[in-house]
Amino acid sequence: MDTPVDLYATREALPVIRFADASEETVARQLDQAFSQIGFCYFADIGVDEALVEGVFAASRRFHALPRAAKDAIAMNSFHRGYMAPKTSLIETSTVAQVTRPNDSESFMLMHEVPPDDPRYGRPLDGPNLWPELPTAEFRQPVEAYEQAMEAFCRRRLLPAMALALGLPRDWFAPHFRQPTTFLRLLHYPPQARDAPEDAFGSAPHTDYGFITILCQDQRGGLEVRRRDGTWLSAPPLPGTWVVNVADMLSRWTNGRWQSTPHRVKNLSGGDRYSCPYFFDMSMDSIVEVVPSCHGPGNPARFPPVRYGDYLIERLDRNYAYRKQATS
Numbered sequence: 001m002d003t004p005v006d007l008y009a010t011r012e013a014l015p016v017i018r019f020a021d022a023s024e025e026t027v028a029r030q031l032d033q034a035f036s037q038i039g040f041c042y043f044a045d046i047g048v049d050e051a052l053v054e055g056v057f058a059a060s061r062r063f064h065a066l067p068r069a070a071k072d073a074i075a076m077n078s079f080h081r082g083y084m085a086p087k088t089s090l091i092e093t094s095t096v097a098q099v100t101r102p103n104d105s106e107s108f109m110l111m112h113e114v115p116p117d118d119p120r121y122g123r124p125l126d127g128p129n130l131w132p133e134l135p136t137a138e139f140r141q142p143v144e145a146y147e148q149a150m151e152a153f154c155r156r157r158l159l160p161a162m163a164l165a166l167g168l169p170r171d172w173f174a175p176h177f178r179q180p181t182t183f184l185r186l187l188h189y190p191p192q193a194r195d196a197p198e199d200a201f202g203s204a205p206h207t208d209y210g211f212i213t214i215l216c217q218d219q220r221g222g223l224e225v226r227r228r229d230g231t232w233l234s235a236p237p238l239p240g241t242w243v244v245n246v247a248d249m250l251s252r253w254t255n256g257r258w259q260s261t262p263h264r265v266k267n268l269s270g271g272d273r274y275s276c277p278y279f280f281d282m283s284m285d286s287i288v289e290v291v292p293s294c295h296g297p298g299n300p301a302r303f304p305p306v307r308y309g310d311y312l313i314e315r316l317d318r319n320y321a322y323r324k325q326a327t328s
């Protein structure tokens with residue numbers, strides 16, 4: 001068998017995958033290539049209106065402009081929803097880098113809403129969202145509209161194409177996403193000084209935990225993706241696109257065929273940077289066991305099955321200061 005050429009070792013730009021007018025098979029092929037080779041790409045034409053994107057950014061700016069006390073009033077709760085103040089987010093990341101400084105960013109985290117009459121209510125990470133004191137039309141409504149559009153895209157277009165990409169029936173993932181675990185994070189990065197220490201980051205090098213991340217960013221730039229040779233590739237803003245990456249659970253599900261690639265942010269633009277990553281993950285109860293097409297004779301499964309919810313709680317407990325305080 002030919003050794004595959006490592007196209008991405010020296011590549012200068014991430015590939016762009018367009019959803020409009022492309023057949024599912026074409027998208028599947030492009031996904032498999034990008035996710036196997038670097039774990040990152042751009043998506044374009046995903047059917048999410050520009051107005052929805054503008055709406056979520058406007059809401060984020062509105063929120064972050066609130067006085068600190070108003071934001072602290074909805075400090076992140078044990079359900080992992082609410083406001084994370086600057087320099088409190090990640091205190092340690094994955095094994096990517098020895099991180100000595102907290103991230104220079106603040107964010108508002110919104111997850112799937114679990115209302116009190118839902119049987120899941122009150123289980124770990126299944127609870128209510130926290131909302132700032134802003135008019136519904138200025139915050140909650142645009143944020144939820146964006147979230148719903150992203151979820152619809154993931155279910156209708158992305159999951160089937162990903163299944164095909166892995167040689168599975170197109171509805172293979174559906175049972176794992178009946179009640180998806182979703183996070184929408186409204187991030188604000190203040191400008192960093194150009195002479196800031198080398199290890200001062202808006203977001204220190206890390207991998208994402210779950211299934212897939214779909215991020216829209218403003219025009220500032222600063223996101224970088226690690227190549228296999230350890231050098232960093234810029235993922236600059238391209239109008240009308242999202243930056244997409246494979247996260248740890250998906251990499252594990254595919255037995256490492258798809259890569260969960262470290263990435264980082266420095267905001268050296270001189271202005272405030274806003275980004276809105278949407279993390280689309282499987283149901284809490286989903287058992288993640290290497291997919292049938294990714295193991296076999298000569299390629300044994302390298303990971304035992306794990307319940308996604310257990311894995312997630314373990315990761316959050318390790319990484320977030322507010323959870324350590326709650327348990328100590």
Ligand SMILES: O=C(O)CCC(=O)C(=O)O
Pocket residue numbers: 185187203208215217223263265275276277
């Ligand atoms: O803001 C960005 O560009 C990246 C954010 C990110 O990597 C994350 O929140 O996991």
Ligand SMILES: [Fe+2]
Pocket residue numbers: 206207208213263
């Ligand atoms: Fe990330």
